[in-house]
Amino acid sequence: AQKITQTQPGMFVQEKEAVTLDCTYDTSDPSYGLFWYKQPSSGEMIFLIYQGSYDQQNATEGRYSLNFQKARKSANLVISASQLGDSAMYFCAMREATDSWGKLQFGAGTQVVVTP
Amino acid sequence: NAGVTQTPKFRILKIGQSMTLQCTQDMNHNYMYWYRQDPGMGLKLIYYSVGAGITDKGEVPNGYNVSRSTTEDFPLRLELAAPSQTSVYFCASSTARDSRVHNSPLHFGNGTRLTVT
Numbered sequence: 001a002q003k004i005t006q007t008q009p010g011m012f013v014q015e016k017e018a019v020t021l022d023c024t025y026d027t028s029d030p031s032y033g034l035f036w037y038k039q040p041s042s043g044e045m046i047f048l049i050y051q052g053s054y055d056q057q058n059a060t061e062g063r064y065s066l067n068f069q070k071a072r073k074s075a076n077l078v079i080s081a082s083q084l085g086d087s088a089m090y091f092c093a094m095r096e097a098t099d100s101w102g103k104l105q106f107g108a109g110t111q112v113v114v115t116p
Numbered sequence: 117n118a119g120v121t122q123t124p125k126f127r128i129l130k131i132g133q134s135m136t137l138q139c140t141q142d143m144n145h146n147y148m149y150w151y152r153q154d155p156g157m158g159l160k161l162i163y164y165s166v167g168a169g170i171t172d173k174g175e176v177p178n179g180y181n182v183s184r185s186t187t188e189d190f191p192l193r194l195e196l197a198a199p200s201q202t203s204v205y206f207c208a209s210s211t212a213r214d215s216r217v218h219n220s221p222l223h224f225g226n227g228t229r230l231t232v233t
Contacts, residue, residue, distance in 0.1 A: 004158075033219050045206060045224035052219055091158055101166055102147045102210050103174070104222055106158035 003027060004092055004107035012113050013082050021077040021110045023092030031097035034075040035104060039089040051075055087114045118142050122207050122225035129197040129232045137192040137228050139207030147210040148190040152203040165190055197232045204229050
């Protein structure tokens with residue numbers, strides 16, 4: 001069963017605007033971590049931000065922040081002040097603590113296009 | 117600091133040929149992984165390893181084999197290539213668990229784009 005769901009296959013956003021990328025997840029493990037990765041057209045996978053299930057605060061890293069709603073099992077990525085270089089595919093991923101091998105399970109991704 | 121290095125970057129195989137995708141990391145990471153990414157899709161786990169000599173199957177292992185003889189290297193072997201194995205292959209590594217939740221991100225190589233015709 002799909003554990004990570006990203007419902008937005010593609011989005012357009014204007015430069016300097018904020019964009020929210022949706023991610024919902026399914027787990028019965030009380031301890032887990034959520035990751036967001038960026039994949040530009042060049043193909044590499046770039047780690048952006050991490051949120052732990054026990055973290056009291058929503059994670060932030062520069063222009064990236066996580067809107068973490070534990071009860072709803074959602075971990076939406078917010079990119080503020082979008083730049084042309086933010087055009088990329090974005091993936092949400094989860095690691096469950098019971099998985100001692102540390103595997104990440106990925107969603108299908110959301111393609112973001114930033115327009116001038 | 118090279119991180120995770122994958123070779124080759126591109127390869128075209130004929131149906132039935134075999135090849136090995138190379139992956140090496142210089143971060144002394146215990147955990148290593150092979151994922152494949154089909155066009156427009158997310159990443160699916162093929163195989164993984166927690167250390168030298170220890171490997172296990174992921175979600176889509178059929179048609180692949182791995183070995184881990186050293187901490188640094190984790191090659192992926194394709195036997196009898198099929199068109200369904202046309203994909204981009206990513207190798208990744210991570211440090212061992214050091215907290216209640218394993219919060220270390222995966223560090224990815226730049227991928228190998230494989231076409232089987």
